[in-house]
Amino acid sequence: MSHSERSDIFLLDAERTTWHDETLWFVREKRDKAVYATPEFQKLRQLASDIKDHTLSRLDFYLQQFEENARRNGVHVHWAADATEHNAIVLGLLRQHGATRVVKSKSMLTEECHLNPHLLANGIEVIDTDLGERIIQLREEAPSHVVLPAIHLKKEDVGDTFHKYLGTEKGNNDPQQLTETARQHLREKFLAGQVAISGVNFAVAETGTVVVCTNEGNADLGVNLAQVHIACMGMEKLIPRLSDLSVFTRILTRSATGQPITTYTSHFTRPAEGKELHIVIVDNGRTQQLGRPDFRASLKCIRCGACMNTCPVYRRSGGHSYDFTIPGPIGAILSPNIDMRKHASLPFASTLCGSCTDVCPVKIDIHTQLYKWRQVLGEAGKLPASKKWSMRLLSRVLAKPGMYSAGGKVARQALRLLPHGLTHGQGYNPWAIARELPEPPQQSFREWYAQQPQNDKA
Template sequence: MSPQNKTHAELADKFNRDVERVNWHDQTLWFVREKRDKAAHKIAEWEQLREAASQIKNNVLSNLHDYLVEFEQNALRNGIHVHWASNAQEHNEIVHSIIKKHNVAHLVKSKSMLTEECGLNEYLHQQGVEVVDTDLGERIIQLANEPPSHIVMPCIHWKKEEIGELFHQHLGTPKGNADPQFLTAAARAHLREHFLTSRVALTGVNFGIAETGEFIVCTNEGNADLGVQLADVHIACMGIEKIIPKRNHLSVFLRLLARSATGQPITTYSSHFQKPREGQEMHIVLVDNGRSERLASDDFRNALKCIRCGACFNTCPVYRRSGGHSYHTAVAGPIGSILAPSFDMKKNADLPFASTLCGSCTNVCPVKIDIHDQLYKWRQVLVKNGHTTASKKVEMNVMSQVLSHPMIYKFSGSVGRWVMRTLPFMVNNKFNPWYKQREMPEASTTSFNSWYQNNRKA
């Protein structure tokens, strides 16, 4: 994981040292956001779809108990083994026990943010099991020994020349070749070997259907399918909030998911796994890991509606300019910043502050999570619980004194303007965070209040 004990601001500061790279990162993600807009605008009923998705998810959260029982019954009837894990540790142990039963030391895995959340790869590595991530982006960062920086595009922070060098070292491609087509072909050949020799394949889950006991996995590369169809054992790991009531609800979610994520009309493969094929063993691990507890909170429950499209990342001005690793959690970006504090309030106390509260995340969210409101509410919870820095506390106390006393407010305004006019170096220095990367504006000679008094009649 990312360096411990560093805050988002400190890590973002490091990311921001390379201006050209930050601009490139920013523009690349904004390009994806624009693709999302184009795709969304083609659907006249887009807003109604978002509303329907939001309402279905509200229903799910209010009836999760019954839907999970229904899902379990139907999955068992379909011949799927169902496991329940209270926390990350139990999830990892269950997965390991299945692998151990089949006596293998090697498995292929497609993208699953849940297994990132649970630290499955590290756990299995300690048990002597090698996990090969098969999504191209995930394989790249796995070779580089890094966590993903984005939930949909895990290596969005890597440049092709760096990937060329990485592949040269690990896969023996010619030095200096950075052609995406060539590198993808090299990865295809390299991973095909792993697909053909793995007896166990692990996948995440996008949606579980209570009504039918099936689960849906969406990919563009086909890596989940290839892994699963060549393996004797399919293990699917699913957060309990991924349940939806009925199969036909997928029409709403699959219309929203890929368009929100990358601007595609649908992912290349939307696979519905209902029963194991003959001779195959299929397992599903249902994971709580704090979700049931979060369900009790009126303020923060809604974060459980997330379908992991990543639209809030691509639109966020802070994410685009600070990079995924600055968030030091498995799920970065705005949604990660409201999920992480409930896992560890102290460690992730900085994340709800890594936002301008502009609300763009909320506007693009396909299931209408009130992300920026929750960021704001988390700030209040964190301050009340004492998880803010001493300097912020002092600043806030001063601000609250100033803002609640009109006389002090007027006086400090005039002092501020005087300082900016006569002693500009007092504010134009590196100790003022507002001066970083920007010029301070020229101070006005009058306050807004006096300007208003003079101009109101005109």
């Protein structure tokens, strides 16, 4: 299924689509307020972009520096070439500790690697502890947003889910009470967790520290109660210096939700006495993306979700329509690197309006990359037939002025004479599904221009 076909499913519920659209736009507005209240925000964006560009240009050095410092801190560092190896490393660590109960905080990387199904299949109970992630885990769904994983759901959906799995009263849809239920339910899990898995927001090369940002405190609670902490990170999470965090902590949440900072910005450098800290560094296609000059800037992403909140297509099609771990504009430039055929429709899920690029806190040229992926997909023959042939026809017509003007003349007459059902036929004019074609003008601009007196033309 293509992105537009999956969007059709989301769009069946018009009321929900409108709510989704307006809610994410509200988050975008909160972002604007926070950004405008920070006078140096544009300078911070440039700095963040430059720091990331530099890091990517010396990534081999920083990876080794990070590893060396982490090891010196008593941290175990593991390297995974792909998702399979990542999952095997994590399962191996769990087996080594005889662990069967795992608590996990938010990590898009483990979603990308499909860690949960792998652990479940091997008899491990794995509990997502971020509230939004727990909700979708109970419903066996994928996150629909990198920061707001359950944004596709209404409180009624959550109420039903909690009634079914956590025994809340039917019809209790109060967010406060539902959150309290989750708090009680997850406290038990935290206290019983033998191993805690977390993601990583930033990895500081000069100190070997990993930084994890949450609002709920679930990462800290899980990690600090369990005997073993496994932090899973994509290799692009590196930054050179501790002081670089000053830039990134100032832009991350302002861009994401409009908060000045997350509730917990936690720095893990050494394991607690008698405990273990493991860091798994994952490639899974990232070195390949690093080797694509047009697309390597996508590796600068800090997963704030601002490009999703602002995207007119994402807001009206929902995260699941992308069918990729990272949805939205950034997902549409990351996904073709992983599987060009499967995700061929995603770079077209955009109006190229450029709003994503405007809000990106690390200045990724997202809309330019969307455009460039379209060229790559076209050359690789991955365009759908309808698009390929209509584009070919259009380019023929546009290349011949005579044919273009004759075509226009025919079209203007045809639109006037043909019955509405034919010009707006859903089968072959998808543009007109929810729109009316404009009244055709009597003449084209060129015809009108030719009639004007010569003097006026100068």
